[in-house]
């Protein structure tokens with residue numbers, strides 16, 4: 011999953027970069043809705059009372075709307091909300107939803123454990139289930155409430171009290187919201203416990219009688235499992251929760267006076283070799299998104315509970331990726347390696363100018379919690395031009411360079427780090443800890459070498475917040491493939507519980523829209539039709555992004571009518587049509603049609619923007635901007651729908 | 667009460683702007699017409715045709731008519747549950763679709779359309795809240811009303827367990843929760859036993875004594891006759907008769923005399939006196955009590971002496 015860069019809330023609301031900001035669109039829609047409402051209301055009134063009287067009727071409804079919203083009484087709203095909630099509870103829908111949820115959790119656990127990446131499956135499962143059940147439930151209760159009240163005529167005793175129509179609509183929305191919130195909270199907590207319990211596990215390491223770890227005979231250099239470069243021998247753990255880990259013994263060679271490895275718990279032996287000390291440490295590989303901490307004592311080895319789950323990763327992606335070919339000229343895409351041409355671009359190995367440059371911005375120390383080591387995550391593709399050997403690792407070279415700010419190119423010094431080399435690990439996420447202090451050189455703007463030494467990535471290289479990462483393939487005749495999203499820094503993680511909460515807030519926002527849809531539609535539709543309309547809106551909402559992509563004026567082959575003409579006359583999409591009056595009329599109609607589809611995508615809530623389950627599933631953080639944008643979308647729709655419901659109920663004969 | 671005082675009493679909720687407003691006219695309908703239409707706007711039923719009515723303060727007004735004559739339609743129009751097809755309905759001088767007029771109205775629908783899963787107390791609490799009543803006032807009203815309609819023993823039971831008469835009673839309590847100035851009762855006595863009917867009638871009369879206005883509709887003529895000051899008779903949506911009950915029912919060319927303890931011989935003597943004055947003797951007989959009275963006496967007896975079959979002697983003493 012790729013976490014795209016997301017606009018800031020203020021830009022989204024009031025920006026003018028790509029089209030008007032959401033706020034202006036909202037204002038436009040409000041005006042349009044008011045005009046349409048007046049027009050439509052007048053038509054209906056004219057039909058009922060004649061064109062003259064209709065003016066008076068419409069004016070009265072409009073004039074009443076003010077007091078109906080200003081004189082709202084919290085006590086009445088509370089009473090209606092509580093009654094609506096009580097009634098909904100009595101419908102048993104909630105109970106059924108909850109039983110389904112419980113049963114799903116009970117049996118789901120059996121199927122999930124043993125998955126490749128259990129956390130993803132678990133989270134996906136609970137979020138998808140919660141979302142489905144909550145939305146279905148609120149849809150049912152909100153669609154049936156008002157129609158039932160009208161059918162049973164209980165509305166007679168309510169509407170003949172000094173209750174304002176606004177309170178009837180708002181009270182229902184709030185009542186169902188409270189109920190849904192309670193249930194969502196409960197489901198969220200249960201889900202979290204369920205996932206936590208499901209993921210928690212440990213393993214054993216097989217041992218010989220003397221208590222020593224039994225290491226495999228296989229040469230670790232050729233098995234391909236080896237995760238660490240310095241591993242000398244390896245074994246596997248027991249099979250628990252459907253998977254094993256590889257355990258390696260790594261030789262950590264250090265200078266005599268260098269500090270010992272940080273994780274001394276896992277050191278099983280050390281020996282002096284001339285000026286160096288060799289520490290032998292145990293390492294447990296990452297499997298399915300987690301690992302275990304291993305500690306060694308005389309008694310034997312202990313593996314901790316799973317670590318690495320429940321992350322809210324904050325990836326810092328490059329804004330831009332530029333490839334350079336062997337001659338050093340920039341290319342939009344990398345070098346072609348035949349088949350592999352596609353998502354990734356490739357750089358060729360050896361001593362050439364071929365390289366990829368990743369440009370990062372907003373690269374500051376506090377985004378990394380002032381850490382000494384910055385985790386860089388890479389997923390690199392490898393293309394070999396040498397046949398046969400598929401285990402030898404291709405070596406990667408990384409280099410950092412400062413990026414002078416615009417207008418600063420003439421004056422600013424440039425820092426360039428020395429090449430950091432390591433073996434690539436194919437098909438897997440590789441985590442490299444980049445030390446914050448790197449050896450490198452400083453160059454004057456004219457390219458003259460000023461000095462060399464140890465420099466700070468934040469204070470020196472990225473003093474202006476921008477930095478460039480250069481990726482090369484070191485081995486001749488090999489190719490390394492990458493895309494912009496394949497390499498990113500991992501800024502300090504966000505708190506998991508907060509991210510989890512945000513994910514559920516997304517569901518909550520969707521729930522609010524569904525409640526508003528249900529209540530508002532049910533003021534003029536019967537319960538089953540309300541449900542149908544709500545479902546259609548939700549489906550349309552989930553695809554509105556895709557639909558609006560097609561509804562662009564210059565789509566290839568033209569709009570619906572042009573496409574039809576092309577289909578009938580068997581004209582290719584690229585072939586221009588004769589410039590006749592007919593063609594022009596056809597294009598005009600298509601324009602209107604496309605405009606209509608576009609405006610429909612605007613007035614239907616974009617549910618994919620409110621759905622954060624992918625973020626939780628893949629362990630990425632949900633940015634505050636995303637949440638705020640989602641909240642704004644929800645707020646706007648709920649307000650619009652509540653008003654729609656108000657006006658339609660107000661103008662309806664309750665005893666008709 | 668003066669006009670100014672009436673306006674003041676209602677507070678800022680119901681501001682009177684109509685210059686022709688007469689505080690003594692509680693309900694006024696002008697040319698009120700209702701045509702039920704189907705979804706496509708086609709005319710289905712002309713339920714009410716050009717009704718002109720005026721109900722004054724402190725009156726008990728009866729709407730009479732056979733089934734389907736437009737009684738309930740009139741009441742719904744007065745409440746704003748229906749919109750008039752033409753003409754208008756004014757309640758407290760305000761248009762009937764105005765929400766604020768409901769502050770001073772109590773309404774008992776044809777059947778008590780209440781939430782069946784609430785208990786009596788919860789029901790009254792809910793409706794009390796809809797009047798924005800503070801909780802202490804609400805609690806006090808709830809207790810006294812439940813007591814008044816005789817449901818204290820069942821106040822914690824859900825309405826779905828209630829019998830028809832009990833539902834009717836709680837429906838009445840619900841209509842009176844706000845101590846209304848105008849009470850609209852749609853067939854108040856339907857489903858009630860004679861005791862309940864009598865209590866309902868007493869309650870209506872009590873409302874009158876508190877200077878409240880009551881509009882009730884019914885096709886039970888006895889009920890209407892017992893309590894109403896004025897009645898309107900509707901037939902197929904048209905107003906057929908309107909006037910004071912006494913005037914309408916008085917048979918001006920007959921006289922009746924009632925006496926107690928008169929021996930049989932006296933009958934002939936009285937007949938002679940009547941003939942002497944040129945009158946026609948229609949009947950001289952011992953009156954029979956009504957079944958209603960008989961029933962009420964039995965119930966009263968049984969309450970006083972439970973477990974015993976009431977005899978006619980007891981009744982003699984009791985009455």
Ligand SMILES: Nc1ncnc2c1ncn2[C@@H]1O[C@H](COP(=O)(O)OP(=O)(O)OP(=O)(O)O)[C@@H](O)[C@H]1O
Nearest residue numbers: 665666702711713732733734735736737738739740
């Ligand atoms: N919602 C409705 N749609 C269509 N017609 C209706 C509706 N409600 C009432 N009517 C019709 O209007 C007429 C008057 O009905 P209304 O309920 O006012 O009678 P009513 O006098 O109250 O009768 P009842 O004594 O049976 O209660 C009837 O012919 C009835 O069929």
Ligand SMILES: [Mg+2]
Nearest residue numbers: 737738739776
């Ligand atoms: Mg009726």
